[in-house]
Amino acid sequence: MSQQTRAYNFNPGPAALPLEVLQQAQEQFVDFQGIGMSIMEISHRSKQYEQVNDEAQALMKELLGIPSGYEVLFLQGGASTQFAMIPMNLLQAGTSAGYVLTGTWSDKAYKEAKLIGTAYAAASGQENGFTRIPGQEELTIQADTAYVHITSNETVAGSQFMQYPDTGSVPLIGDLSSDIMCRPVDVSQFGLIYAGAQKNLGPSGVTIVIIREDLLQNTPKHLPTMLRYDTHVKGKSLYNTPPVYSVYMVNLVLQWIKQIGGLAKMEQLNQIKTKLIYDAIDQSGGFYRGLVDPSSRSLMNITFALQNEELEARFFKESENNGFVGLKGHRDVGHMRASTYNAVPYESCKALAEFMKDFQKKNG
Numbered sequence: 001m002s003q004q005t006r007a008y009n010f011n012p013g014p015a016a017l018p019l020e021v022l023q024q025a026q027e028q029f030v031d032f033q034g035i036g037m038s039i040m041e042i043s044h045r046s047k048q049y050e051q052v053n054d055e056a057q058a059l060m061k062e063l064l065g066i067p068s069g070y071e072v073l074f075l076q077g078g079a080s081t082q083f084a085m086i087p088m089n090l091l092q093a094g095t096s097a098g099y100v101l102t103g104t105w106s107d108k109a110y111k112e113a114k115l116i117g118t119a120y121a122a123a124s125g126q127e128n129g130f131t132r133i134p135g136q137e138e139l140t141i142q143a144d145t146a147y148v149h150i151t152s153n154e155t156v157a158g159s160q161f162m163q164y165p166d167t168g169s170v171p172l173i174g175d176l177s178s179d180i181m182c183r184p185v186d187v188s189q190f191g192l193i194y195a196g197a198q199k200n201l202g203p204s205g206v207t208i209v210i211i212r213e214d215l216l217q218n219t220p221k222h223l224p225t226m227l228r229y230d231t232h233v234k235g236k237s238l239y240n241t242p243p244v245y246s247v248y249m250v251n252l253v254l255q256w257i258k259q260i261g262g263l264a265k266m267e268q269l270n271q272i273k274t275k276l277i278y279d280a281i282d283q284s285g286g287f288y289r290g291l292v293d294p295s296s297r298s299l300m301n302i303t304f305a306l307q308n309e310e311l312e313a314r315f316f317k318e319s320e321n322n323g324f325v326g327l328k329g330h331r332d333v334g335h336m337r338a339s340t341y342n343a344v345p346y347e348s349c350k351a352l353a354e355f356m357k358d359f360q361k362k363n364g
């Protein structure tokens with residue numbers, strides 16, 4: 001199959017994967033490295049799988065420029081399990097956690113933390129309907145704060161931090177599920193980064209956690225083994241049977257990013273792609289309306305509205321008839337959303353921008 005015959009996939013997650021990666025996985029599917037078996041049929045303690053695990057960890061470190069003193073883990077349970085594991089491991093009695101509220105996903109993380117301990121809103125975009133990421137001056141960090149949590153990219157609202165908050169000596173925790181590897185990141189700003197793989201890194205089933213070693217020191221003794229970060233650090237992410245195929249696919253996607261030229265190049269490509277669609281919105285004279293303030297617009301999820309529901313329904317139907325997939329906005333927000341993750345090709349974005357202009361001509 002060539003890129004021309006693939007769908008214009010704008011799904012929010014699970015999302016598009018690079019065609020080259022899918023083809024490589026297909027080639028190796030039945031017989032991995034000449035062993036006469038697939039990677040799914042061998043022990044996770046085999047030297048073949050160990051190599052995949054080590055390579056994926058090394059590539060994460062290389063591409064993100066992770067400094068020494070951090071561990072990279074491959075865990076299960078999705079980013080949603082991290083919403084609980086973070087306060088379980090890091091929120092000691094007598095401390096509280098600050099959450100920067102920017103939309104659906106930060107709110108979920110916040111609610112989960114409140115089930116476990118004391119959490120407060122360190123800043124909130126609720127008043128402006130989550131159309132803008134709060135700035136540094138809007139941040140309040142209380143005394144005895146164990147960590148401050150942010151959602152780097154709000155997948156539903158379509159907003160993204162352009163600059164991460166400075167939290168001083170308080171560890172910053174980042175949910176990068178929907179924008180990890182879309183641009184360079186200074187990992188040293190964070191105590192912990194986590195991301196479900198199924199948008200920018202591979203299929204679902206594995207969640208990446210990057211944790212600074214000093215945060216492993218005060219894990220409460222009563223925590224169940226599987227929910228402790230130190231278990232997975234000691235076990236090199238092989239404490240129990242890992243999601244072998246997902247990690248294998250992540251390794252291939254990381255190789256693909258490296259081959260393209262790394263994260264600075266990825267960001268450049270993402271900017272070119274998203275500009276096509278944001279320009280179609282901004283130059284439409286109000287026919288399309290972006291849902292997020294331009295200062296906080298996401299490189300990964302472009303949200304926009306048309307003038308009324310009837311027009312939106314027509315837009316969606318016609319987009320489907322023209323080979324576009326996944327453009328309906330999330331049920332929390334409605335309207336339209338085009339998810340333009342790393343693996344969504346330039347051609348798909350160009351086709352969407354042209355479709356938008358054409359639709360406006362016919363319906364404007």
Ligand code: PMP
Nearest residue numbers: 078079080105155175177178196
């Ligand atoms: N955080 C963000 C920013 C997300 O977009 C998502 C999934 N859409 C999640 C967390 C939850 O991820 P998972 O389904 O892996 O639990």
